[in-house]
Amino acid sequence: MDNYIIPSGTRIGHVHLKVSELSRSLQFYCDLLGFTLMATYGPDAAFISAGGYHHHIGLNTWQSKGASPPPRRSTGLFHTAILYPERKDLATAYRRLLDAGYPLTGTADHGVSEALYLDDPDQNGVELYWDRPREVWPLQPDGSIQMYTRPLNLEGLLRELL
Structure with missing residues (x-):
């Protein structure tokens, strides 16, 4: 190759x-x-x-049509990631989900991005996220990206809407 x-x-x-x-x-x-x-x-x-x-x-x-979702522990699409242009847009999406009582399956601060995770009605995974500006991405000493998974401050996210 x-x-x-x-x-x-x-x-x-x-x-x-x-x-x-x-x-x-x-x-x-x-x-x-x-x-x-x-x-x-x-x-x-x-x-x-x-x-x-x-x-x-x-x-x-x-x-x-009319089919059931695939089993959780099977191969296939993990999630579709929907990238919002601004943090405020992600906050608006979160507010809409809260208002609709739609359940999240998880949230995360990945350093480079902040994300909300949920399933669509057919149990297809969906990630709603925004990317932080590249200049604030956490880096390793060698310059490579240092991604992580930490709790997302949901209250802080909603403050974007004030």
Whole structure:
């Protein structure tokens, strides 16, 4: 194998999720998280976006209508990570989840980012997060990133909304 390095401008364009009930997934992703429905593909697929992009998330029931979630201890997608532009945006998402009584599965301060973890209605993992500016990322003495998992100060996060 050669030492090929993927171009630095490469990015993940979208995720496409198998869901059991399209309307329930649209309620979660659009009504609760605030994504916009961009298009449907027949009665079994929808494409949603932040900011008018053709789609960040595809949802379909082509192979999964009425199906149950996969077992927790199996291979597959761990979570879809949704990056917010500002800490205040993450705080707004957290406030909406609290107001809706939607449960979190975890929270974390990773040094480089702050994150909320939850499951969508089909038990697909979802991470809502924002990145701290690169200049404040914790570094090892050799200059590599020193990520960690510490408790997230949720009260401090909500103070962003004051």
